[in-house]
Amino acid sequence: MAQYKILVSGASIAGLTLVYWLKQYGFEVTVVERASELRLGGQNIDVKGSAWEIVKRWASSKK
Numbered sequence: 229m230a231q232y233k234i235l236v237s238g239a240s241i242a243g244l245t246l247v248y249w250l251k252q253y254g255f256e257v258t259v260v261e262r263a264s265e266l267r268l269g270g271q272n273i274d275v276k277g278s279a280w281e282i283v284k285r286w287a288s289s290k291k
């Protein structure tokens with residue numbers, strides 16, 4: 229599947245999650261982000277619902 233080149237716009241949680249899974253399946257991925265630097269501030273993260281299922285699949289995909 230590496231013949232497909234995919235451009236993902238936005239390097240936040242959705243963009244980076246998509247990049248992770250696309251690369252797991254062999255796609256060549258480029259990410260663009262309009263922010264000029266990493267945003268270090270933030271709040272506590274509350275993972276629940278469908279997000280919890282994604283985290284579990286992410287953890288079990290690690291080799």
Ligand SMILES: Cc1cc2nc3c(=O)[nH]c(=O)nc-3n(C[C@H](O)[C@H](O)[C@H](O)COP(=O)(O)OP(=O)(O)OC[C@H]3O[C@@H](n4cnc5c(N)ncnc54)[C@H](O)[C@@H]3O)c2cc1C
Binds near residue numbers: 238240262
């Ligand atoms: C105060 C606050 C607290 C929150 N707390 C929680 C929480 O506890 N739990 C939870 O699950 N959710 C929480 N949320 C919601 C959560 O932050 C969003 O649902 C989540 O960030 C959405 O992720 P996203 O990747 O879809 O979009 P975003 O996080 O909005 O990311 C979009 C990215 O795309 C980039 N971008 C936009 N346009 C372009 C462009 N033209 N070219 C290149 N890059 C571009 C942006 O710079 C950004 O990095 C909270 C939100 C706020 C505001």
